[in-house]
Amino acid sequence: xxxxxxxxxxxxxxxxxxxxxxxxxxxxxxxxxxxxxxxxxxxxxxxxxxxxxxxxxxxxxxxxxxxxxxxxxxxxxxxxxxxxxxxxxxxxxxxxxxxxxxxxxxxxxxxxxxxxxxxxxxxxxxxxxxxxxxxxxxxxxxxxxxxxxxxxxxxxxxxxxxxxxxxxxxxxxxxxxxxxxxxxxxxxxxxxxxxxxxxxxxxxxxxxxxxxxxxxxxxxxxxxxxxxxxxxxxxxxxxxxxxxxxxxxxxxxxxxxxxxxxxxxxxxxxxxxxxxxxxxxxxxxxxxxxxxxxxxxxxxxxxxxxxxxxxxxxxxxxxxxxxxxxxxxxxxxxxxxxxxxxxxxxxxxxxxxxxxxxxxxxxxxxxxxxxxxxxxxxxxxxxxxxxxxxxxxxxxxxxxxxxxxxxxxxxxxxxxxxxxxxxxxxxxxxxxxxxxxxxxxxxxxxxxxxxxxxxxxxxxxxxxxxxxxxxxxxxxxxxxxxxxxxxxxxxxxxxxxxxxxxxxxxxxxxxxxxxxxxxxxxxxxxxxxxxxxxxxxxxxxxxxxxxxxxxxxxxxxxxxxxxxxxxxxxxxxxxxxxxxxxxxxxxxxxxxxxxxxxxxxxxxxxxxxxxxxxxxxxxxxxxxxxxxxxxxxxxxxxxxxxxxxxxxxxxxxxxxxxxxxxxxxxxxxxxxxxxxxxxxxxxxxxxxxxxxxxxxxxxxxxxxxxxxxxxxxxxxxxxxxxxxxxxxxxxxxxxxxxxxxxxxxxxxxxxxxxxxxxx
Amino acid sequence: xxxxxxxxxxxxxxxxxxxxxxxxxxxxxxxxxxxxxxxxxxxxxxxxxxxxxxxxxxxxxxxxxxxxxxxxxxxxxxxxxxxxxxxxxxxxxxxxxxxxxxxxxxxxxxxxxxxxxxxxxxxxxxxxxxxxxxxxxxxxxxxxxxxxxxxxxxxxxxxxxxxxxxxxxxxxxxxxxxxxxxxxxxxxxxxxxxxxxxxxxxxxxxx
Numbered sequence: 001x002x003x004x005x006x007x008x009x010x011x012x013x014x015x016x017x018x019x020x021x022x023x024x025x026x027x028x029x030x031x032x033x034x035x036x037x038x039x040x041x042x043x044x045x046x047x048x049x050x051x052x053x054x055x056x057x058x059x060x061x062x063x064x065x066x067x068x069x070x071x072x073x074x075x076x077x078x079x080x081x082x083x084x085x086x087x088x089x090x091x092x093x094x095x096x097x098x099x100x101x102x103x104x105x106x107x108x109x110x111x112x113x114x115x116x117x118x119x120x121x122x123x124x125x126x127x128x129x130x131x132x133x134x135x136x137x138x139x140x141x142x143x144x145x146x147x148x149x150x151x152x153x154x155x156x157x158x159x160x161x162x163x164x165x166x167x168x169x170x171x172x173x174x175x176x177x178x179x180x181x182x183x184x185x186x187x188x189x190x191x192x193x194x195x196x197x198x199x200x201x202x203x204x205x206x207x208x209x210x211x212x213x214x215x216x217x218x219x220x221x222x223x224x225x226x227x228x229x230x231x232x233x234x235x236x237x238x239x240x241x242x243x244x245x246x247x248x249x250x251x252x253x254x255x256x257x258x259x260x261x262x263x264x265x266x267x268x269x270x271x272x273x274x275x276x277x278x279x280x281x282x283x284x285x286x287x288x289x290x291x292x293x294x295x296x297x298x299x300x301x302x303x304x305x306x307x308x309x310x311x312x313x314x315x316x317x318x319x320x321x322x323x324x325x326x327x328x329x330x331x332x333x334x335x336x337x338x339x340x341x342x343x344x345x346x347x348x349x350x351x352x353x354x355x356x357x358x359x360x361x362x363x364x365x366x367x368x369x370x371x372x373x374x375x376x377x378x379x380x381x382x383x384x385x386x387x388x389x390x391x392x393x394x395x396x397x398x399x400x401x402x403x404x405x406x407x408x409x410x411x412x413x414x415x416x417x418x419x420x421x422x423x424x425x426x427x428x429x430x431x432x433x434x435x436x437x438x439x440x441x442x443x444x445x446x447x448x449x450x451x452x453x454x455x456x457x458x459x460x461x462x463x464x465x466x467x468x469x470x471x472x473x474x475x476x477x478x479x480x481x482x483x484x485x486x487x488x489x490x491x492x493x494x495x496x497x498x499x500x501x502x503x504x505x506x507x508x509x510x511x512x513x514x515x516x517x518x519x520x521x522x523x524x525x526x527x528x529x530x531x532x533x534x535x536x537x538x539x540x541x542x543x544x545x546x547x548x549x550x551x552x553x554x555x556x557x558x559x560x561x562x563x564x565x566x567x568x569x570x571x572x573x574x575x576x577x578x579x580x581x582x583x584x585x586x587x588x589x590x591x592x593x594x595x596x597x598x599x600x601x602x603x604x605x606x607x608x609x610x611x612x613x614x615x616x617x618x619x620x621x622x623x624x625x626x627x628x629x630x631x632x633x634x635x636x637x638x639x640x641x642x643x644x645x646x647x648x649x650x651x652x653x654x655x656x657x658x659x660x661x662x663x664x665x666x667x668x669x670x671x672x673x674x675x676x677x678x679x680x681x682x683x684x685x686x687x688x689x690x691x692x693x694x695x696x697x698x699x700x701x702x703x704x705x706x707x708x709x710x711x712x713x714x715x716x717x718x719x720x721x722x723x724x725x726x727x728x729x730x731x732x733x734x735x736x737x738x739x740x741x742x743x744x745x746x747x748x749x750x751x752x753x754x755x756x757x758x759x
Numbered sequence: 760x761x762x763x764x765x766x767x768x769x770x771x772x773x774x775x776x777x778x779x780x781x782x783x784x785x786x787x788x789x790x791x792x793x794x795x796x797x798x799x800x801x802x803x804x805x806x807x808x809x810x811x812x813x814x815x816x817x818x819x820x821x822x823x824x825x826x827x828x829x830x831x832x833x834x835x836x837x838x839x840x841x842x843x844x845x846x847x848x849x850x851x852x853x854x855x856x857x858x859x860x861x862x863x864x865x866x867x868x869x870x871x872x873x874x875x876x877x878x879x880x881x882x883x884x885x886x887x888x889x890x891x892x893x894x895x896x897x898x899x900x901x902x903x904x905x906x907x908x909x910x911x912x913x914x915x916x917x918x919x920x921x922x923x924x925x926x927x928x929x930x931x932x933x934x935x936x937x938x939x940x941x942x943x944x945x946x947x948x949x950x951x952x953x954x955x956x957x958x959x960x961x962x963x964x965x966x
Contacts, residue, residue: 545843546843547843547863547864547865548772548774548775548843548864549774550864550865551772551775551778551841551864551865551866552772552774552775552777552778553778553865554865554866554867554868555775555778555779555781555782555865555868556778556781556782558782558867558868559778559781559782559784559785559868562782562785562786562868563785566785577781580774580777580778583774584774584778587774
């Protein structure tokens with residue numbers, strides 16, 4: 001029996017034990033040696049929420065946490081067998097189901113009743129130690145956390161006693177100093193480090209010990225990889241009596257950070273330099289709109305010294321009309337974050353100190369520092385650029401005016417061939433609107449049959465970069481008629497040769513084209529009519545053609561004769577020669593037949609013709625030749641229009657021949673005017689007389705000789721024209737003759753019977 | 760007529776070509792025919808006496824142009840022109856440029872053969888002359904330069920004594936050189952030597 005139990009018994013004498021148990025604030029049960037409960041006080045019952053009935057016997061054990069039941073039972077039995085005082089900690093379930101830690105121990109042993117019941121009873125008190133238990137757990141946890149902080153800190157953390165012996169050093173310390181836990185424990189700096197180093201460490205230790213307050217220091221240590229700079233704090237640890245029992249230290253290696261700091265300073269310095277030397281003006285303002293910073297360019301651009309601007313509102317740099325707008329916009333931005341202007345490259349008007357307004361381009365940036373916004377503007381003076389732009393615009397305007405006033409249709413296209421501009425004339429001509437001609441819209445005006453070739457040609461030009469040129473029929477809006485136009489375009493290239501643009505023109509050449517066609521027809525007509533004048537050249541070729549076979553024939557014949565004379569003509573040689581002679585003879589006659597066909601042609605188709613009309617026609621045909629040779633024509637035609645019955649073409653041929661002869665006769669004349677007189681008359685017998693008179697070189701004495709075939713005074717003539725002309729006129733029942741003109745030149749005249757008379 | 764002669768016929772008409780060849784063959788003249796000036800030019804030059812019978816009207820180049828071109832190429836071959844229809848200016852031009860004859864087709868066989876004969880004669884003479892000059896030149900080239908020097912002074916009419924003085928040698932040396940040169944040139948007399956040198960000199964100077 002222990003002293004406690006004894007005391008309780010002593011105190012219990014004379015007291016009602018049951019009352020006592022009920023009134024103490026602890027949970028108490030009265031247990032029999034077998035562990036079964038005989039009684040539990042109210043506090044117990046209230047805590048566990050069980051009735052006395054339920055707790056009786058071994059039922060109370062159900063309130064103990066299952067994990068703790070076994071330990072509890074062992075302890076109980078041990079106590080019974082050894083007589084050791086019973087005490088154990090276990091969790092007991094509260095009425096709400098939560099377990100609380102209790103210290104359960106024997107409070108009082110009640111010896112067996114002398115008279116009645118036989119057993120020893122034990123009063124067991126259960127003390128709620130939940131609070132304490134949890135505090136211990138928390139402490140333990142906090143210790144672990146602290147340990148984690150220390151161990152994981154990038155700084156070195158250590159603890160030394162007053163004598164400088166290390167009590168604790170964190171991982172970083174050991175890592176940085178290359179020391180193990182075993183090496184360091186209980187050692188002093190002297191034992192751990194070189195003397196020089198140790199004395200540095202100990203000096204600060206002494207300071208702490210002497211001053212009794214935390215100190216900060218910077219120290220340099222030499223390590224394997226060079227010099228390291230550290231900053232540290234050392235502080236005294238005081239016991240409850242206020243005496244220093246240990247020194248704590250936190251040391252941080254700042255070598256790396258120092259390096260970063262200098263890099264940071266370098267960047268800042270560079271930025272400052274950029275801002276200071278920037279040709280753009282850099283101005284910062286705060287949330288109140290006051291200028292906080294201005295760079296030196298402010299002087300150049302605005303005329304303000306940077307210092308005189310500090311504190312002034314930014315609106316100083318704006319013309320009056322913008323200030324209100326700025327303030328409103330700025331306030332709205334601060335309130336709503338809504339920007340009233342674009343912050344990147346906005347063109348605005350600024351105000352110089354001298355009151356001059358000028359255009360600027362402004363970009364803004366915003367920075368929040370210490371909760372305050374700072375706005376920095378980059379302001380560029382763009383007066384020069386504006387002027388250049390204006391100049392360009394002006395020149396563009398001039399060019400535009402030029403393209404609009406130029407009496408030609410102009411257009412341009414972008415590199416891929418899409419039309420992007422047409423001048424007004426194009427729009428007027430085609431009746432399309434500016435929008436309609438864009439891209440390939442102009443194709444609408446191209447004639448259906450030309451669209452494909454036109455678009456092919458344009459595509460080819462665009463892809464090859466070759467100049468474009470195409471004739472096509474274009475619908476003219478004015479009369480809804482398709483007219484021939486020609487479009488030409490050239491590419492404009494940049495310095496690298498890349499095509500930037502195409503510039504093109506459209507020319508209406510319908511009238512020209514028609515004139516061209518008329519001219520072509522005239523020329524065809526001339527060619528047809530002048531067949532006779534080319535007779536000379538033709539004859540030369542005829543002569544050649546006829547003479548070739550004739551030459552072969554005579555050669556072969558002569559050769560045979562020679563051989564025959566020698567009596568050496570062999571039959572097979574003769575045969576071959578004769579065969580060739582026959583072949584060449586046939587060839588010659590074929591040529592002759594062709595000539596005859598040409599000269600005789602089809603029989604003349606006669607009709608009644610107005611001779612004056614024929615004269616005019618032929619003069620028109622020869623007009624080019626007359627003009628070229630500077631020959632003046634004087635016509636003297638009958639008032640009436642005498643009709644003749646003749647083949648129109650043959651008559652034209654004769655007249656043209658006479659006129660051309662006249663022109664040629666005058667080509668060498670330089671000392672007098674070249675005049676060609678053409679006259680129509682009616683003679684006494686009613687015949688029509690036409691005469692062509694020139695002021696040329698004349699005929700000489702024999703005026704009839706020109707009519708002899710192959711007579712010519714010309715280098716390139718065959719002398720056939722007049723002879724043929726004469727036969728043509730004679731075929732018509734007329735006559736053709738020549739006389740000398742006075743004082744110069746010749747007169748060729750022919751007569752034709754008037755229509756109605758039979759030739 | 761000598762067989763060692765060749766007549767070239769250029770005419771675009773095959774009948775004319777073959778009949779001419781036939782005609783020429785009757786007098787023992789060998790002929791080669793060509794249908795164009797170009798095909799003739801492609802033939803390699805012959806070294807026997809030859810002449811050209813050429814139609815004025817040729818495909819492409821005219822006969823007169825071709826005559827000019829031959830002259831330009833330094834090809835001296837006598838030409839007999841044929842023409843389908845000749846005019847006077849044309850024939851004058853051809854003759855002035857050295858044509859042997861200008862015949863109008865169809866021509867008399869004898870006229871052609873005469874013309875060809877004349878042409879070949881001219882060519883033969885020219886060739887002989889060329890050959891003689893060539894021979895002389897070869898002989899002249901066998902002389903030493905001193906002999907040549909002496910000879911040209913002799914031809915210029917200088918006396919041996921003068922030559923010796925001019926060249927700074929003995930008169931007897933000049934005499935020896937002179938007689939050796941005469942011997943090499945195969946000149947029987949001074950007069951002959953002078954003629955020879957005259958023939959050699961112009962081409963000598965030209966080359």
